[in-house]
Amino acid sequence: MILAEATPLSHHLATWLAGLLGMQPNWLFSAVGALLVATVILLIVVTPVGLGGVYLERKLAGRMQNRRGPNRVGPYGLLQAVADGVKLLAKEDILQRGADSPLFRFAPYLVFLAAFAGFVVLPFAPGVIAADLDVGLFYFLALIALETVGIVMAGWSSNNKWSLLGAMREVAQVVSYELPLGLAAMCPALAAGSLSLVAITDYQAGPIWNWLLIRHGYWAIAMVPAFLLFYTAGLAAAKRAPFDLPEAESELTAGFHTEYSGMRFGMFFLPEYAMMLSLSAVASALFLGGYHDPLGLSAPGGAFEGAWWWGFLWFFLKTTFLFLSQIVLRWTLPRIRIDQVMYLCYKVLLPIGMGCLVLSAALRLLG
Amino acid sequence: MTTIQGVRLDEGERAAPTLPRDILTEELVFNMGPQHPSTHGVLRVVLRTDGEVVREAQPLIGNLHRCCEKILESLTYVQGLPYVDRMDYLGALNMEMGLVLSVEKAAAVEVPKRAQYLRVILCEINRVISHLFAAGQFGLDMGAFTPFLYMFREREEGLTLLNEVTGGRLLYHYIRYGGVTRDVSDDWKRKCIAWCDQVAAHMDEYNNLLTYNHIFLNRTVGVAIIDRETALRYGATGPILRAAGVPRDLRKDMPYSCYEDFDFKVPVGPHDKGVVGDSWNRHRQRLLEIEESLKIIRQAITKLPAGDVSNPKVTRGWKAPEGEAYVASEAPRGEISCYFVSDGGKAPYRARMRGPSFYNISLLSETSRGLLIGDLIALMGSIDITLGECDR
Numbered sequence: 124m125i126l127a128e129a130t131p132l133s134h135h136l137a138t139w140l141a142g143l144l145g146m147q148p149n150w151l152f153s154a155v156g157a158l159l160v161a162t163v164i165l166l167i168v169v170t171p172v173g174l175g176g177v178y179l180e181r182k183l184a185g186r187m188q189n190r191r192g193p194n195r196v197g198p199y200g201l202l203q204a205v206a207d208g209v210k211l212l213a214k215e216d217i218l219q220r221g222a223d224s225p226l227f228r229f230a231p232y233l234v235f236l237a238a239f240a241g242f243v244v245l246p247f248a249p250g251v252i253a254a255d256l257d258v259g260l261f262y263f264l265a266l267i268a269l270e271t272v273g274i275v276m277a278g279w280s281s282n283n284k285w286s287l288l289g290a291m292r293e294v295a296q297v298v299s300y301e302l303p304l305g306l307a308a309m310c311p312a313l314a315a316g317s318l319s320l321v322a323i324t325d326y327q328a329g330p331i332w333n334w335l336l337i338r339h340g341y342w343a344i345a346m347v348p349a350f351l352l353f354y355t356a357g358l359a360a361a362k363r364a365p366f367d368l369p370e371a372e373s374e375l376t377a378g379f380h381t382e383y384s385g386m387r388f389g390m391f392f393l394p395e396y397a398m399m400l401s402l403s404a405v406a407s408a409l410f411l412g413g414y415h416d417p418l419g420l421s422a423p424g425g426a427f428e429g430a431w432w433w434g435f436l437w438f439f440l441k442t443t444f445l446f447l448s449q450i451v452l453r454w455t456l457p458r459i460r461i462d463q464v465m466y467l468c469y470k471v472l473l474p475i476g477m478g479c480l481v482l483s484a485a486l487r488l489l490g
Numbered sequence: 491m492t493t494i495q496g497v498r499l500d501e502g503e504r505a506a507p508t509l510p511r512d513i514l515t516e517e518l519v520f521n522m523g524p525q526h527p528s529t530h531g532v533l534r535v536v537l538r539t540d541g542e543v544v545r546e547a548q549p550l551i552g553n554l555h556r557c558c559e560k561i562l563e564s565l566t567y568v569q570g571l572p573y574v575d576r577m578d579y580l581g582a583l584n585m586e587m588g589l590v591l592s593v594e595k596a597a598a599v600e601v602p603k604r605a606q607y608l609r610v611i612l613c614e615i616n617r618v619i620s621h622l623f624a625a626g627q628f629g630l631d632m633g634a635f636t637p638f639l640y641m642f643r644e645r646e647e648g649l650t651l652l653n654e655v656t657g658g659r660l661l662y663h664y665i666r667y668g669g670v671t672r673d674v675s676d677d678w679k680r681k682c683i684a685w686c687d688q689v690a691a692h693m694d695e696y697n698n699l700l701t702y703n704h705i706f707l708n709r710t711v712g713v714a715i716i717d718r719e720t721a722l723r724y725g726a727t728g729p730i731l732r733a734a735g736v737p738r739d740l741r742k743d744m745p746y747s748c749y750e751d752f753d754f755k756v757p758v759g760p761h762d763k764g765v766v767g768d769s770w771n772r773h774r775q776r777l778l779e780i781e782e783s784l785k786i787i788r789q790a791i792t793k794l795p796a797g798d799v800s801n802p803k804v805t806r807g808w809k810a811p812e813g814e815a816y817v818a819s820e821a822p823r824g825e826i827s828c829y830f831v832s833d834g835g836k837a838p839y840r841a842r843m844r845g846p847s848f849y850n851i852s853l854l855s856e857t858s859r860g861l862l863i864g865d866l867i868a869l870m871g872s873i874d875i876t877l878g879e880c881d882r
Contacts (some may be wrong), residue, residue: 188639284520288542289865333863353504364633373631374867375526455699458633458705461542 165239174204176396183447184454211273214385219282222382226273226280231383231390233273238394241266241401248434249421250415259320260308263405267304267360270394271297275371277391278379283289289378290460293369296359299468300366304356306403306476310349310483311335311409314342320405324413331417336410345482350410352476354445355400359464361395364453368461403445407438414438494561517545524553528631528867531877535854537866544866547858554881562841567593567667568806570837577845578879580623581822582615583609583652585879586665588819588826589841591746593667595816596830598806604797605669606748611682611790612652612664613747614783618689619648620822621729621776621783624874628773629700631871632709637700644689651682667808668801679791686784693777700776707763710770714869716857718765724856725849730825730873733759733775734767740820749818752789754782769865772872776793809836823847823874847880 137156140146174263178193178201183191193200218224244259246252256262271293278290312318314335315326327334337343359366370378380391407413414434420427427433459467520537523529532553538546558577562570574589575582576639587609594601626641635852655674656662664671674682700706716726721734731738739756757778760766764774810832818827824846831840851871856868 137582184635188636189643190639284518367633371633371864373633374864448606454636456634457629457700457703457709458864460703460709460862462739463708 143241155177172397172400173393174208176400177204177207178455179447180396180450183450187451187454189286205242208389211386211389216387217382217384219382223280223282225391226276227382228387230273230277230280231387232424234270234394235390237266237270237273238397238401242397243407244320245401245404246324246408246413247438248431249429249430250252251435252321255319255321258318260312260318260323260409263320263401264301264305264308267398268301269295269390270398274379277383278369281379281382283382283383285375285377286379286381289369289371289375289381292371292375293362293379295461296362296366296368296464299465300356300359300472303352303362303468303472303476306473306480307349307353307356308405308409310345310479313483313487314338314346316487317340320408320413324408324415327412328415328422330419330422333419333422334410334412334415334417341490342486345486346410347477348475349483350406352472352479353406353409356468356472357406358449358452359468361398361402363399363448365397365456365459366464367453367458370463371458399449400442400446403449404438404442406445407441411441412437414439491647502526506665511737511864515540521548528870530627530875531690531868533851533875533880536871537863539863542862542864544858544861544863547866549852549854550876551848551851552881554696554877556878558882559843562589562838564837565837566840567808567810570841571660572663574843575663576824576865576878577843577882578821578823578847579660580876581616581641582619582622582661583613583664584819584821584826586845587613588817588821589828589830590665590667591817591819592815592828592830592841593698593810593832593838594609595817596832597667597686597810599801600745601801602798603671603748603795604673605799605801607790607794608670608674608799609665610749610752611674611717611787611794612655612662612670614787614790615648615682615685617822618780618783619645619652619788621780622648624687624822625696625700625776628868628871628874629706631867632706633824634700634703634706637696638697640692640699644685644692647685647688648817651678651685654678654681666800666804668804670799679794682791683788686787688781690784693781696777701770701777702763707770709864710868710872711764711768713769713865714857714861714872715765715768716772716853720853720856721767724853726822726824726853727846728822729772729775729779730850730853731824732757732779732786733761733771735759737745740818740825744818748815749786751793752786753755754785754789756770759784769868776874807836809834821846823876823879824850826879843882844877845882847875847877848852851875851880 136159137152140155141152181203182192193203196202196206205331218227241263243253244256244263252347274293275290278286278293311323315323317323319457332339336346338346362369370380380388383391414437416433416437421424421434422428518539520539521534522537523534524532529535534550534553536548536550537544556576558573559774561573571586571589574585622645626638629637652662653659655672655678656664696833716730716734718734718736721731722736727738735758737756737758742756757775759771759775761771761774761778764770812832812834815829816827816829818825825844827844828847829840829842830838833839853873854870858869861869
């Protein structure tokens with residue numbers, strides 16, 4: 124998460140390792156040190172995201188459905204997700220007959236990697252970002268497409284027709300939602316004049332009317348539809364209901380991950396929550412001012428300028444709000460049919476997206 | 491002819507060759523079930539698809555065959571009765587009704603008026619529960635999980651009501667030859683009315699959440715149409731036939747068990763959305779029938795006459811005299827009837843049951859042509875079969 128601050132840490136680690144072996148620290152030790160730090164950071168990020176997300180979803184779904192949700196393992200069932208994780212680890216890893224072994228084994232890692240690598244560019248708080256890439260937004264959208272490759276691999280290599288159908292649906296879906304998603308993300312980038320998520324966030328510093336969603340009032344005509352568009356296409360990108368067609372348990376049993384068991388299944392299960400969270404985070408950075416609070420206290424000259432905990436609090440609140448709304452939607456709506464997804468994306472969302480882009484460009488020129 | 495695991499697939503109509511010759515597409519053969527989540531039990535359907543478009547769907551039944559009729563013929567009358575519960579386990583009381591009515595007619599057994607009313611009350615509760623289950627399950631098939639559990643909330647209360655009277659939650663063995671086993675208390679009657687109010691109060695919730703949900707409408711309106719002619723040709727009965735626009739309800743047309751005493755309507759499709767006989771109308775039909783059933787329960791409880799609940803002449807070793815009869819009655823899924831023949835022996839000579847699911851599932855292969863897989867799920871969910879009664 125804090126790779127920028129962690130770089131000295133990896134350097135210390137490399138020096139310590141080299142000293143242990145009685146050698147001069149060289150690039151190899153630096154690489155090992157960086158890798159170790161990255162692993163630890165990944166663990167720190169993955170654990171709360173995956174387990175917390177699963178717990179929140181199950182608890183909220185329970186509340187919505189007249190049930191209690193998990194309440195047996197640990198206080199308030201908090202350890203249920205941990206118990207499930209241990210169970211997944213202990214389960215047999217089945218490689219069924221006829222499966223394309225290398226692809227089948229590699230697919231979950233690719234999906235996992237793509238979903239969690241997106242966290243690198245998320246601006247959690249002022250100064251707390253792993254890598255402030257100039258093309259952060261573009262990088263993020265590219266990773267979403269990379270996840271699709273893993274899913275197609277999984278569906279293809281499973282030697283199961285239902286999985287194959289799930290993979291086909293994923294491809295049909297990805298070519299449909301990516302265009303509106305990209306167009307919607309371009310609107311804030313156009314307004315802020317940058318593809319860096321930090322630059323876009325800082326462009327929105329100050330009180331709530333500086334947020335791009337309702338910037339100076341008149342920006343809302345372009346940004347409110349763009350935000351809804353990004354949110355909807357984001358649901359499709361995270362394969363959440365009503366766009367959960369690639370898995371569609373009542374139609375395709377479990378779609379692309381039908382044949383996966385044990386931790387390999389977990390590798391498909393956790394990234395879904397990571398994807399939801401990172402999409403919510405990007406949406407809040409693009410449209411809702413990211414780590415800036417509505418009163419403008421974190422803006423330059425404000426009382427909390429540069430205070431990472433204050434920024435993180437607001438970023439967390441906004442992201443969690445969007446995350447929870449995705450969960451509520453999932454447990455409310457039925458599933459859309461595959462041709463309706465394509466119809467929606469191409470004939471409804473795409474024209475809206477283009478309209479938003481043109482409007483944003485016009486507003487940028489005028490104001 | 492292609493043969494897949496012993497199943498012959500007719501060639502049927504091929505996809506129109508619109509693609510260039512060098513892009514060859516092949517048809518996929520799917521084996522859907524018997525462990526598929528949406529086949530509602532152990533139905534197996536062999537699908538031949540072109541991508542996601544179903545070219546042919548062939549239901550293969552028989553996985554749940556338990557020789558129900560043969561068992562009836564080999565046990566005594568009293569012993570055999572609980573077995574019919576296992577046919578349609580979601581409408582078990584209505585299954586008992588199907589057998590008992592025929593036997594009583596053949597043997598000319600008189601049923602006390604109070605027992606007839608109790609049969610109506612409990613069968614209608616069972617119908618409401620069954621329709622709630624079917625409607626919720628249909629929502630589940632369409633990907634909506636929450637309405638299913640809301641309907642289960644009311645179903646659960648209904649099961650408690652039935653449990654209190656019959657001693658069973660799923661399989662009741664409550665209706666006997668010549669009456670019923672137990673009487674109901676005044677307290678139970680109050681609870682029953684309260685339950686009717688509760689279900690009626692929640693109908694709006696189901697409708698808002700599921701029936702008139704925009705996505706749900708998109709998924710079901712105009713999808714998998716079973717028109718009047720097709721439904722009649724296949725001998726379909728129950729909500730499917732009525733949603734197709736045929737006002738056929740045996741409770742109205744051939745009243746049994748004092749149904750003529752009650753004032754209720756038979757909802758007939760098309761309803762306020764969609765076209766006659768589509769998936770949405772079949773779903774809406776069930777919800778409307780729930781409302782009518784609640785009316786019947788309320789009336790029967792207010793009008794419940796005093797008296798015995800069973801015929802004292804029917805004892806443990808009771809045998810039907812020589813004779814035969816055929817009586818049909820209306821179960822939640824359609825017409826359940828029994829052709830009963832007695833040779834005066836201790837067991838029925840023949841008890842041929844006619845269950846609705848067997849006829850309704852036959853519609854699948856004709857209606858499913860050209861549907862997407864998602865629509866096929868809508869078709870199967872809205873037909874609402876119980877394999878136990880289909881396979882018997």
